[in-house]
Amino acid sequence: MGTIEKRSFSFRLRRSIGDGGSTNSRNSNNNSSTCTNNNSLLSPVTSAKLEVPNSSASVSRRSSIYKKPDKDDSGIIHIVPDIELPLMTFSDQYDIEKTLAEGCFARILLAHHRPTNTSVVLKAVHAELATLKDFQKEFHLNYQLSHHRNILSAYNVAFQTKDYYVFAMEHAPYGDLAANLGPHGLHESACKTISEQLSSALGFMHSKNLVHRDLKLENVLVFTPDFSRVKLCDFGTTTKKSLLVHKVKHTWTSCVPPEVLEIVKNERFLCMPTSDSWQFGILLFNILTGSPPWHMADWVKDAQYSNFMKYEQRKTTKIPDGFRRFSPRLMRCFRKYLTHDPEDRCKVTEVMKYMKDRWVECRIATSKSAMLISPNPDQDSCIYLNKREGRLSADENKLKLKRMMSSYGLDNSIDQTVVRSRVIEWLSTCDANFDSDIESLAALEVAN
Numbered sequence: 001m002g003t004i005e006k007r008s009f010s011f012r013l014r015r016s017i018g019d020g021g022s023t024n025s026r027n028s029n030n031n032s033s034t035c036t037n038n039n040s041l042l043s044p045v046t047s048a049k050l051e052v053p054n055s056s057a058s059v060s061r062r063s064s065i066y067k068k069p070d071k072d073d074s075g076i077i078h079i080v081p082d083i084e085l086p087l088m089t090f091s092d093q094y095d096i097e098k099t100l101a102e103g104c105f106a107r108i109l110l111a112h113h114r115p116t117n118t119s120v121v122l123k124a125v126h127a128e129l130a131t132l133k134d135f136q137k138e139f140h141l142n143y144q145l146s147h148h149r150n151i152l153s154a155y156n157v158a159f160q161t162k163d164y165y166v167f168a169m170e171h172a173p174y175g176d177l178a179a180n181l182g183p184h185g186l187h188e189s190a191c192k193t194i195s196e197q198l199s200s201a202l203g204f205m206h207s208k209n210l211v212h213r214d215l216k217l218e219n220v221l222v223f224t225p226d227f228s229r230v231k232l233c234d235f236g237t238t239t240k241k242s243l244l245v246h247k248v249k250h251t252w253t254s255c256v257p258p259e260v261l262e263i264v265k266n267e268r269f270l271c272m273p274t275s276d277s278w279q280f281g282i283l284l285f286n287i288l289t290g291s292p293p294w295h296m297a298d299w300v301k302d303a304q305y306s307n308f309m310k311y312e313q314r315k316t317t318k319i320p321d322g323f324r325r326f327s328p329r330l331m332r333c334f335r336k337y338l339t340h341d342p343e344d345r346c347k348v349t350e351v352m353k354y355m356k357d358r359w360v361e362c363r364i365a366t367s368k369s370a371m372l373i374s375p376n377p378d379q380d381s382c383i384y385l386n387k388r389e390g391r392l393s394a395d396e397n398k399l400k401l402k403r404m405m406s407s408y409g410l411d412n413s414i415d416q417t418v419v420r421s422r423v424i425e426w427l428s429t430c431d432a433n434f435d436s437d438i439e440s441l442a443a444l445e446v447a448n
């Protein structure tokens, strides 16, 4: 094997975010705006000479190769600088420990950086599948956004090998949200924690006129097992607001907003933050239930979406199937995120108004069929509420009713045998598999 010559590249092209038009890249935006390049905005990136840590860096960024980007970017975030990428091999400075993931465009490698004795993750973008300027844009944005606590920190380190463009970032020890989601979703409190952090990260991006465009479970990384620290990653499709873009390829159809789904192949459209709001709504549903609300936001082809759309547009009061467990407050919130018309869609931070509300309510009886929905009560907030809090509120309501009736001088003595047989009769008409001996009914009798 011959030695690989180390040389630097500089790029004469001057551009702003979204400028391009490559056909094989994932972010094949095409617009004509051009900005003046400023090399001083980001110091030349070399992996041979690593940056000394900034003393004010937060605990999670203590790595000796982390250099904090400037908080007050005054708009420079929209100018992708020409950076020099030294050519090297991984083994020059890194021991590759394992491949964490293979994305559509990149390999994600856990590596040990020998000179600084630091564990890092290397995102190695296939040079054949992405253009150099797409790589530079992703690296620049990730690095510049790094100072938000819920955005993955990129180190000031980038280089190229024979086959890859590479940059370094911190390691998320618990992987992505998709890997942490059970079939019945997460508990309400975890969903609130996650949505608070993600809405903050996306709100921060929007405040800088940037649209992420590819929010999905796989692009949210988990740093603590209780989800108290999650971070947004993958800025490969991030675009400046109002630029003309093509559809993002290689994403789940359920994440594609209706106005984007309608776009015909190769047609371009304006990139707007409301598409992140839509994807936030889908992600919220996904983490609460374990699956997306529909396959695609096409009211002709997808009955589930069509049902939601009728409800959202107040053509029916019937709550769509997948949403029945949610409280009226959360339904109001979903309506705002998942409204068909992007003009009417709320800002991504809207969810913060709903943090004090209960999100999940149980409208499912504790019958055998209900238990089949979630055999593990701790996995499903609906059943969880039903068991731990349902009885308490039922007792309280009963007492209230008794007090109210007696204050009007009404007799409130009830024949419990009649009540019991009516309940059994009603349940058996609802559920063919109903067994009158189930524990919940025995408990009902005791409570009465």
Ligand SMILES: Nc1ncnc2c1ncn2[C@@H]1O[C@H](COP(=O)(O)OP(=O)(O)OP(=O)(O)O)[C@@H](O)[C@H]1O
Pocket: 100, 101, 102, 103, 104, 105, 106, 107, 108, 121, 123, 152, 169, 170, 171, 172, 173, 175, 176, 218, 219, 221, 233, 234, 236, 250
């Ligand atoms: N810093 C990290 N720590 C741990 N895992 C990571 C890290 N970065 C990425 N991953 C894992 O690698 C996967 C792919 O990463 P990423 O989305 O950046 O690659 P990509 O090629 O752009 O993906 P896509 O297929 O969405 O285009 C993530 O879903 C996540 O599981």
